Amino acid sequence: MTFHWFLPTSGDGDQVGAATVTAGAARHDRAATVAYLAEVGRAAEANGFTAVLTPVGAGCPDPWIVCAAVAQHTERLGMLVAVRAGFALPTLIAQQAEAFQAVSGGRLSLNIVTGGDPAEQRAYGDFLEHDDRYARTGEFVEVLRRAWAGGPFDYAGKHYRIDGGGLATPLAAPPPVYFGGASPAAETVAARQADVYLMWGEPPTSIAARVARVRALAAGHCRTLRTGLRLHVIARPTGAEAWAEADRLLVGMSPERIAAAQARFRRMDSVGQARMAALNTGRTDGLTVAPNLWAGVGLVREGAGTALVGSYAEVAARIDEYAALGVDEFILSGWPHREEAERVGAEVLPLVTAPVAAAPGRSRVAEVSTR
Numbered sequence: 001m002t003f004h005w006f007l008p009t010s011g012d013g014d015q016v017g018a019a020t021v022t023a024g025a026a027r028h029d030r031a032a033t034v035a036y037l038a039e040v041g042r043a044a045e046a047n048g049f050t051a052v053l054t055p056v057g058a059g060c061p062d063p064w065i066v067c068a069a070v071a072q073h074t075e076r077l078g079m080l081v082a083v084r085a086g087f088a089l090p091t092l093i094a095q096q097a098e099a100f101q102a103v104s105g106g107r108l109s110l111n112i113v114t115g116g117d118p119a120e121q122r123a124y125g126d127f128l129e130h131d132d133r134y135a136r137t138g139e140f141v142e143v144l145r146r147a148w149a150g151g152p153f154d155y156a157g158k159h160y161r162i163d164g165g166g167l168a169t170p171l172a173a174p175p176p177v178y179f180g181g182a183s184p185a186a187e188t189v190a191a192r193q194a195d196v197y198l199m200w201g202e203p204p205t206s207i208a209a210r211v212a213r214v215r216a217l218a219a220g221h222c223r224t225l226r227t228g229l230r231l232h233v234i235a236r237p238t239g240a241e242a243w244a245e246a247d248r249l250l251v252g253m254s255p256e257r258i259a260a261a262q263a264r265f266r267r268m269d270s271v272g273q274a275r276m277a278a279l280n281t282g283r284t285d286g287l288t289v290a291p292n293l294w295a296g297v298g299l300v301r302e303g304a305g306t307a308l309v310g311s312y313a314e315v316a317a318r319i320d321e322y323a324a325l326g327v328d329e330f331i332l333s334g335w336p337h338r339e340e341a342e343r344v345g346a347e348v349l350p351l352v353t354a355p356v357a358a359a360p361g362r363s364r365v366a367e368v369s370t371r
Helices: 034-046 061-071 090-104 120-122 130-148 184-193 204-219 239-251 254-265 271-280 314-323 337-351
Strands: 002-006 051-053 078-084 106-112 151-154 160-167 178-180 196-200 228-234 288-290 307-311 329-333
Touching: 002 337, 034 051, 034 061, 034 337, 061 078, 061 090, 078 090, 090 106, 106 130, 120 254, 130 151, 130 160, 130 184, 178 184, 178 228, 178 337, 184 204, 184 337, 196 204, 196 271, 204 228, 204 314, 228 239, 228 314, 228 337, 239 307, 239 314, 307 314, 314 337, 329 337
Parallel strands: 002 051, 002 329, 051 078, 078 106, 106 178, 178 196, 196 228, 228 307, 228 329
Antiparallel strands: 151 160
């Protein structure tokens, strides 16, 4: 398994937040300065995490620029940069990736985002419908990979046409492509184009079915596919302490914030967002949807809306459970992100019993817990 952390580029604090738009956003007590984000990055780097994920969208600073800055203040930490497919030509993105690899020492990964809020898409100037956006994403990644292979090449698709494109020389270390989406259209793209298929945290039975389905689709294209899970973590020495922290976070979600966020989620055409919303139904009770899996985050936060809540040993056991179902990578987070990177890295990751990949800054082997 590989573990990553999250970089809160829109601000940080001790409340559920990091929403990229006004609806549902928490008060941010810590500005997302380069200095603070570098502190988060160094905490992740020192505590067993391989890379940090950045968000993209309305209300977020440009992740290319932010990650290029943070990379200069870390030594080995990977930068999992989110890119909105369709907002820039893939041939240009290929050049940006080439430059990023050069200035960062080859630490780039790309999270290709299709977009799930029609209103936000139109505000950017994009009027494609849901399935057409995913079809464009598929072409986007195909052109991107061909550009990295070096030119010249020609391409004629529905959304892109290239004459004599490609980098002057092949990119020596093409970034791995991460990609998420819960719809059939998204799974089709993942099976054909992704290196790592990302999912938001759902109960284990749902994740097992999704892993099996997308890997079968990939096998149909003679490909193998890694899978990843995006989760928040609320871990404390005892389960009681962890659930008390979840209660504290819930108290910080005002009815007004919940109502504003839920109204926005209802207008979105993202299947993944609909699945997150179905886990909480906009209510502040009945939020434990599987052992140690809490759906309260999704009351106000778009995207990943669930958290693993429990003692350090309990959270590690749930991670092991997902790993046994075929999850290869985990992107974790918690509030505030600097302290929680230290806590999760020091207290939870060493208790995971499944094999763990060595992370930057620390040589790790799988440890057998005493739980």
